[in-house]
Amino acid sequence: MNRLHILSLSLLFCCLTMGTAPATTLKDFQGQKGTVNIAGGTAHIPVMKAAARSIMSAEPDIRITVTGGGSGVGVQQVGEGLVDIGNTGRALKESEIEKYGLQSFPFAIDGVAVAIHPANPVSGLTQEQLIKIFTGEITRWQDLGGPDAPITLYVREDGSGTRETFEERGLNKAVPSTNSNVSNSNGAMKTMIAQDKNAIGYVGIGHLDSSIKALPVDGMQPTQENAQNGSYIITRLLYMNTKGEPQGLVRLFIDYIYSKDGQGFIAAAGYIPKSKD
Amino acid sequence: MKRPLIFHVFRSSMGLSAALVLGCVGTLFFFLLLKGLPTWGTELFFGDTAPMDAIMGKAPVWEGIWPAFMGTLCLMTVTMGLVLLPGIGCGIFLAEYATPLWKKRVNTAIDLLAGAPSIVMGLFGFTLILFLRRAFFPEANTCLFLAAGCLSLLVTPVLVVNTREALEAVPSSIKLAATSLGLSKNQIIFCLAVPMAVRGIVSGSILAMGRCAEDTAVIMLTGAVANAGLPSSLWAKFEALPFTIYYTMAHYQSQEELNLAFGAALLLLFLATAMVALAKLLEVGHKLFWQGERPSVLQ
Numbered sequence: 001m002n003r004l005h006i007l008s009l010s011l012l013f014c015c016l017t018m019g020t021a022p023a024t025t026l027k028d029f030q031g032q033k034g035t036v037n038i039a040g041g042t043a044h045i046p047v048m049k050a051a052a053r054s055i056m057s058a059e060p061d062i063r064i065t066v067t068g069g070g071s072g073v074g075v076q077q078v079g080e081g082l083v084d085i086g087n088t089g090r091a092l093k094e095s096e097i098e099k100y101g102l103q104s105f106p107f108a109i110d111g112v113a114v115a116i117h118p119a120n121p122v123s124g125l126t127q128e129q130l131i132k133i134f135t136g137e138i139t140r141w142q143d144l145g146g147p148d149a150p151i152t153l154y155v156r157e158d159g160s161g162t163r164e165t166f167e168e169r170g171l172n173k174a175v176p177s178t179n180s181n182v183s184n185s186n187g188a189m190k191t192m193i194a195q196d197k198n199a200i201g202y203v204g205i206g207h208l209d210s211s212i213k214a215l216p217v218d219g220m221q222p223t224q225e226n227a228q229n230g231s232y233i234i235t236r237l238l239y240m241n242t243k244g245e246p247q248g249l250v251r252l253f254i255d256y257i258y259s260k261d262g263q264g265f266i267a268a269a270g271y272i273p274k275s276k277d
Numbered sequence: 278m279k280r281p282l283i284f285h286v287f288r289s290s291m292g293l294s295a296a297l298v299l300g301c302v303g304t305l306f307f308f309l310l311l312k313g314l315p316t317w318g319t320e321l322f323f324g325d326t327a328p329m330d331a332i333m334g335k336a337p338v339w340e341g342i343w344p345a346f347m348g349t350l351c352l353m354t355v356t357m358g359l360v361l362l363p364g365i366g367c368g369i370f371l372a373e374y375a376t377p378l379w380k381k382r383v384n385t386a387i388d389l390l391a392g393a394p395s396i397v398m399g400l401f402g403f404t405l406i407l408f409l410r411r412a413f414f415p416e417a418n419t420c421l422f423l424a425a426g427c428l429s430l431l432v433t434p435v436l437v438v439n440t441r442e443a444l445e446a447v448p449s450s451i452k453l454a455a456t457s458l459g460l461s462k463n464q465i466i467f468c469l470a471v472p473m474a475v476r477g478i479v480s481g482s483i484l485a486m487g488r489c490a491e492d493t494a495v496i497m498l499t500g501a502v503a504n505a506g507l508p509s510s511l512w513a514k515f516e517a518l519p520f521t522i523y524y525t526m527a528h529y530q531s532q533e534e535l536n537l538a539f540g541a542a543l544l545l546l547f548l549a550t551a552m553v554a555l556a557k558l559l560e561v562g563h564k565l566f567w568q569g570e571r572p573s574v575l576q
Contacts (some may be wrong), residue, residue, distance in 0.1 A: 037418075037514065039502070042528050049504055056506070060337075065500035065514045068528060080407060082418055187530040207530070234400050 024057045024255035033061035034249045040074020040087030050265035070159045084250045086241045089161020106237040108271035111168045111205035111227035115212040117197045120144040124216045136177030153180035154201030165236040206270015228272045313543030321540040342541045345516040351508045356489045362428035366441025374387035391434035399498035402427035419500040422511040433487035440482025483556040493519040518545045
């Protein structure tokens, strides 16, 4: 490899890294004041909170409020102008973009993993089995090579982005049985599965730990790496949405989420950072 | 005389009902103490911020319930500031001045208001803001003042009904005697009836304050958010204990986060107890002042 080659490669690398991480740092917030209100997807909250904390600690004149409500609330509130950033755990619908003139900023990838109790010997499922389980066709673990026990289904609440992703990608849009228990968050889902030997449910990959057992589906291992390289397909993007082109402090905040600091917050919350398009 | 069996059945079932209530409240207290008390400490309130810095407002609190506690206190203060005068005033009007026709009209309105679920007040506030934004103030947004305004609508009936009933309970013989002594109607109301009814009015106000502290549905639609720091102005979003509890219970990610909710619930319970104690204290003071007697609680 000659010198020119190395030079152009390193130049290319510089361009790429600059492209992936905008140079926004806490310094850019210096002397700024004002409020940024954020609402919507609950999965986003840890990232938003961490960023808000870091910014507000450096610049006390900036106020950032964060609340959840779900993807639907995020779209509505940002559309009506009640908040500056409305978060969604799904892509906006065409009708929503048209109605409100929204702009989307995908910033992280989140995978959804099927999970069971750690004591359950079942070690993997096919997608077909998964659909049959959640639609209520298979009701006992012994049909799947497990213990002689009924299956308890756990799903997320209506409007949850995690639920939408799981049903669309994991269940091929099949409708889950009405006979399932509903939990309101990844944390609650984890607790429920960990306490019920016959449970099956799903959580964001970032929430996996030893208290529950993640199952491969069709041989796809639910890990962050696989979600990122596309070999695990039950994934979704997390979006920030603004009404029109973001300005001033809101623009800075969004750029900050894409910055190196922001990527750190995203990784700490259990997601994979996505570079700005 | 031998009492019939039915009397004994009736009496013991009433006793059982009372025991049931005591048992339920006791279990609730015990459960909350068991779950909440271990979390109590500076960390629950202030996270990793130094407590003095947090109390003085020098450093923001991120992991604790201090901002939510202060938010709730602010919310109660603003709401009571908005509702005390009109609420008590309306009660006095109903008891002393209103003609039967007006009594009927206003009472119907109060009953309707009392029957409205709190989420309706929240929705009202939310749509009001949407309307205001489109029509007059594009900058209007959900905030502490809006939440307090909607809450004051919610608690108005409590205040009005308590004031009215307290005034109506003043014996008419006293009023009659005062009239015969030549006192005017206003003198009778403000020098005799209202002071005699203060106990009922105060307990109504305390009930209303309790309602402000605990209501979640109204504030979640009108300005309470999961993370806002200390309340900065009437026009800013804020944190509040009941919303923090509701929110954490619904969306907790880890056991520590869930414990935070129990800690906050215990704090709310103590806040309610403190208010009941305050009401009792005012009652005692009132009796001493107006009747010059030591009330039974002190004997």
